Structures are given as structure tokens and as C-alpha cells.
Amino acid sequence: xxxxxRYLLLPVLNASGPVFIWLAAALLIPFTLSVSxxxxxxxxxxxxxxxxxxxxxxxxxxxxxWRRELTSRHGFLLVTLIWTSVPLFGTIPxxxxxxxxxxxxxxxxxxxxxxxxxxxxxxxxxxxxxxxNGWRCFLSWIGGMxxxxxxxxILPLLGVGGSQIIKAETTGPLKEHRLTPRIADTAKAxxxxxxxxxxxxxxxxxxxxxxxxxxxxxxxTTVSLSGIGTHDASFAYFNxxxxxxxxxxxxxxxxxxxxxxxxxxxxxxxxxxxQDAEAKAWIATAALMSxxxxxxxxxxxxxxxxxxxxxxxxxxxxxVITTTGYATVxxxxxxxxxxxxxxxxxxxxxxAGSTGGGIKMVRLLIILGMIRREMTKxxxxxxxxxxxxxKTPIDEKVCIAVLAYxxxxxxxxxxxxxxxxxxxxxxxxxISAAWAMLSNIGPGLGGVGPTGNYADLSDIQLSVCSFLMxxxxxxxxxxxxxxxRNFWRI
Numbered sequence: 001x002x003x004x005x006r007y008l009l010l011p012v013l014n015a016s017g018p019v020f021i022w023l024a025a026a027l028l029i030p031f032t033l034s035v036s037x038x039x040x041x042x043x044x045x046x047x048x049x050x051x052x053x054x055x056x057x058x059x060x061x062x063x064x065x066w067r068r069e070l071t072s073r074h075g076f077l078l079v080t081l082i083w084t085s086v087p088l089f090g091t092i093p094x095x096x097x098x099x100x101x102x103x104x105x106x107x108x109x110x111x112x113x114x115x116x117x118x119x120x121x122x123x124x125x126x127x128x129x130x131x132x133n134g135w136r137c138f139l140s141w142i143g144g145m146x147x148x149x150x151x152x153x154i155l156p157l158l159g160v161g162g163s164q165i166i167k168a169e170t171t172g173p174l175k176e177h178r179l180t181p182r183i184a185d186t187a188k189a190x191x192x193x194x195x196x197x198x199x200x201x202x203x204x205x206x207x208x209x210x211x212x213x214x215x216x217x218x219x220x221t222t223v224s225l226s227g228i229g230t231h232d233a234s235f236a237y238f239n240x241x242x243x244x245x246x247x248x249x250x251x252x253x254x255x256x257x258x259x260x261x262x263x264x265x266x267x268x269x270x271x272x273x274x275q276d277a278e279a280k281a282w283i284a285t286a287a288l289m290s291x292x293x294x295x296x297x298x299x300x301x302x303x304x305x306x307x308x309x310x311x312x313x314x315x316x317x318x319x320v321i322t323t324t325g326y327a328t329v330x331x332x333x334x335x336x337x338x339x340x341x342x343x344x345x346x347x348x349x350x351x352a353g354s355t356g357g358g359i360k361m362v363r364l365l366i367i368l369g370m371i372r373r374e375m376t377k378x379x380x381x382x383x384x385x386x387x388x389x390x391k392t393p394i395d396e397k398v399c400i401a402v403l404a405y406x407x408x409x410x411x412x413x414x415x416x417x418x419x420x421x422x423x424x425x426x427x428x429x430x431i432s433a434a435w436a437m438l439s440n441i442g443p444g445l446g447g448v449g450p451t452g453n454y455a456d457l458s459d460i461q462l463s464v465c466s467f468l469m470x471x472x473x474x475x476x477x478x479x480x481x482x483x484x485r486n487f488w489r490i
Contacts, residue, residue, distance in 0.1 A: 007490055008490075011066050011070065013066075017057070017059035019082055019086075020055050021057065021060075023089060027045055027052060029134070031046055034130075037129075039132075042131070043096075044096040052092075073481075076479075079474060083114065083473070083474060087113075088110075091106040091107055091110050094132065097129065104459035109121055111469050115473035117440040118221070119436070119448070120442075120453050125232050126232055137218075140228050143226070194223065197250065204246045208240065218247075222250050222326075223250060224355050225322050225355045227324040227325030227443075229326070234328070236329070244314075244315045248318045251318050255349070255351060286317070289342065289349075290313060293313040325442030327450035327451070330450055343444070346358055347439045356440070357439050363405065366394060366399060367403070367406060370399055408477070409476060416467075417434035420461055423464065424458065426446065429446040433465060438469075440472050
């Protein structure tokens with residue numbers, strides 16, 4: 001037992017120390033905002049800062065003897081530890097400021113922010129201290145590209161074994177590709193692009209009519225595809241076609257693989273987007289779903305004018321299929337099963353390497369390619385049908401891994417929905433909530449739909465949802481791996 005702890009746990013605790021120190025430094029931002037706005041939450045953030053900083057320093061000092069190069073197993077354990085611990089520290093200001101709320105509610109909120117799910121248990125957001133709203137948004141922003149990726153980019157202490165951390169955290173089946181020879185440089189490159197998109201988004205929001213405060217906070221939840229709002233009415237609060245248009249553009253941009261953005265920026269060639277199968281499928285899906293929604297809404301005369309129909313259709317479709325979850329209207333009341341279709345599409349639409357959730361488009365393309373190959377072999381048994389993506393052969397091991405992931409994802413959804421049903425949630429709410437949590441969409445249907453929230457769920461139900469958000473964001477196997485017997489064998 002001690003050998004297992006010494007080999008696996010202690011190096012991970014040592015590597016997590018700098019991450020908690022970085023998190024403590026990040027807490028100075030909402031603390032400074034609170035002081036400048038005099039919203040009364042400064043002492044709460046100072047307390048959180050001191051606790052988080054002390055935890056990081058103590059972990060580094062007590063485990064410095066066991067600092068070593070990290071393996072894949074260390075990476076899985078570290079990522080899971082960080083993504084479960086950061087929401088825990090993040091709750092501290094809210095525990096102090098909102099003693100009327102349970103720990104399960106606050107942990108759910110912080111997990112929702114960090115995993116960019118966008119579900120909330122808060123009401124009265126317009127009256128919440130601006131620093132607390134800012135902390136929710138900032139946590140979403142750092143969760144968008146990944147807390148560990150950011151740590152690898154800025155902390156040399158995690159430069160050793162960083163590839164194992166990146167592999168454990170990044171999304172998609174093709175995780176071995178590097179943009180640069182060094183993994184730290186890759187992480188930095190991704191964050192340069194992420195930061196550039198963020199700055200452009202904030203400026204665009206301001207030019208569209210938002211105050212700087214709203215522009216910056218909504219930038220954070222747009223580029224991270226989180227959908228966390230600072231107003232109870234979500235995006236309907238602004239009631240601005242220009243603001244909606246900016247959101248649509250940057251949600252679409254953030255739905256692409258950020259590695260692709262990097263390649264376009266480095267080569268100065270926008271045609272790269274048209275050469276990538278996943279990117280083309282992503283845009284085609286967004287266009288198809290938007291066109292279908294506009295046709296159905298126009299035929300049902302849901303809105304009075306064509307302009308309203310197009311505006312609300314485009315915004316809602318892009319918001320849902322990017323797993324953002326912003327809302328300007330109650331799209332759950334749309335006809336002909338459109339809400340269900342949108343939720344299903346959201347689980348597959350965004351690209352691997354984007355800030356979106358779900359199974360990812362690249363996996364769907366591989367599965368469709370496998371189906372097409374098997375159909376061809378039924379007709380021509382002796383035919384040799386290679387499976388390719390972007391003219392590159394797909395290894396059979398990747399195909400098997402994709403199928404395994406898809407089956408485990410569906411199984412997790414079924415079990416999650418069943419547990420929520422057994423915990424007392426109505427069937428429609430339970431099924432849509434499990435799907436929305438696992439896909440990191442946020443709003444589901446019914447009581448947890450775009451005009452509702454998760455405030456009425458019990459602590460048990462919220463705990464299940466928090467776990468579904470976690471495994472959905474870390475793509476299931478990262479978390480499940482640490483519960484296997486083989487993981488703990490030396």
C-alpha cells in the first residue's frame with residue numbers, strides 16, 4: 001500500500017501544489033474587483049486565497065522528495081484530482097456569502113463553471129455581488145481550454161511529464177498530435193490563440209452595445225462555450241440583435257478545434273478550414289440545423305416576423321449545438337421535437353480540441369466511416385476499404401477506442417438518467433438533465449430547461465449531475481481509469 005502511495009499519489013500531490021498556487025493567484029482578480037466595486041465580498045475572496053495558497057505551498061513542501069517525471073497514470077490521477085478539487089476551493093467565497101445554500105448546490109455551481117456546462121442553481125443573479133459573478137465567469141474561462149493546459153503553459157514545474165497531463169485532459173480520440181515539438185510550447189500556442197479570440201470577443205461585445213463589465217464577463221463564458229450568465233434572463237436581458245450576432249460568431253469560432261485556428265494563424269491560410277473534414281462537418285451541421293429550425297418555426301408561425309424567426313433560430317441553434325446554453329427565448333417549447341433534436345445534435349457537433357462538450361464530431365465521422373466500410377464489405381466481401389480522415393489512414397486501435405468510448409458514454413447516460421429517476425426527478429427532466437450534464441450543455445428540457453434552472457434539485461440529484469459533468473468534461477475514461485484494479489498495481 002505504501003509503495004502505491006509513494007509511486008502514484010505523492011508525485012501527483014507534488015504536481016498539484018503549483019496548480020493550487022496558480023489558482024490562489026487567480027483569486028486575486030475577483031478580490032481586486034470586489035475591492036474596487038466595494039461589493040462586500042472582498043474578505044471572502046481573501047479567505048479563499050489564503051486557504052488555497054496554503055494548501056498549494058504545503059503540498060509542494062511536504063512532497064518535494066517525491067517529485068518525478070509523470071506517467072500516463074499520474075496524468076489521469078492528477079487531472080481528476082485537480083478537476084474535483086478546484087470547484088471545492090471555488091465554493092469558499094460562496095459558502096461565506098451565501099450560507100442559505102447547501103454545499104451540494106455550491107459545488108454543483110462551481111463544477112458547472114469549471115467544466116463549462118453552464119447549468120446553474122442561482123436565482124437573483126442581477127443582485128449577486130459583481131465579484132462573485134465575475135468569479136463564476138472567470139472559472140469558466142480557465143476551464144474552457146483546460147486548467148492543466150494553462151498550468152503546463154505557464155508553470156515550468158509541470159513541464160516534466162506535461163505530455164501525459166495534456167493527453168489525460170484534452171478531448172478527442174487523436175491525442176498524440178502536437179503543434180510544436182515541446183508540449184509546453186503547444187500549450188502556450190493554444191492559449192495565445194484562446195487569448196486572442198477572447199480579446200476580440202470582448203471588444204466586439206462592447207462595440208455591439210454591452211458595457212465593458214458585461215462584455216468581459218460574457219466574453220469569458222462565450223469563448224469557453226460555458227453559457228454561464230450574470231443575469232437571470234440570460235442573453236434575453238440585452239435584447240439586442242447586434243449582441244446576439246457577436247455571440248453567434250464567437251460561439252461558432254470556439255466550436256472549431258483550436259489547433260486548427262493555430263495552423264491557420266501560423267500559415268496565414270484560411271483555406272485550411274475547408275481542408276479539414278471535421279471542420280467542414282461542424283459548419284455543415286450548424287448550417288443544416290439552422291435551416292431546418294428556421295423552416296419549422298416559420299411554418300408554425302412561432303414568431304411574428306421573419307427577422308425574429310431567423311434571429312432566434314440562429315442564436316438558439318448555435319447556442320445549443322456548441323454546448324453553450326445561452327437563451328434568448330424558451331426553445332424548449334418549439335414544435336415538432338426541435339428541442340430534442342437540438343440536444344441530440346449538441347452531443348456530436350463540436351470539434352475535438354474545441355471548448356465544447358459532447359462526444360465530438362471527429363468520433364461521429366469515424367463511426368460513420370466504419371459503418372460505411374462494413375456496408376461496402378457486405379456487398380463486396382473481398383474489397384479492401386481503408387478508413388481515412390483528412391486523407392490519413394485511421395489506425396484500427398483508434399476505431400476500437402472510439403466505439404468503446406461511444407458505448408461507455410451511452411451507458412453512463414442511461415445509468416445517470418436512471419439514478420436521477422430513482423432519486424425522484426420527473427422522467428423528462430431526468431433524461432434531459434443526464435444528457436445535458438454529460439454533454440456539458442447546461443439547460444435540458446422541462447423544469448431544467450432554458451427558462452428554468454437546477455435550483456429545485458435535491459442534494460443527491462445535484463451530486464449525480466456534478467459527477468456527470470466531470471466525466472463528460474474529462475471524457476469518461478480519464479476518471480473511470482482510476483477506479484480499476486490495474487491502475488493501482490505497481
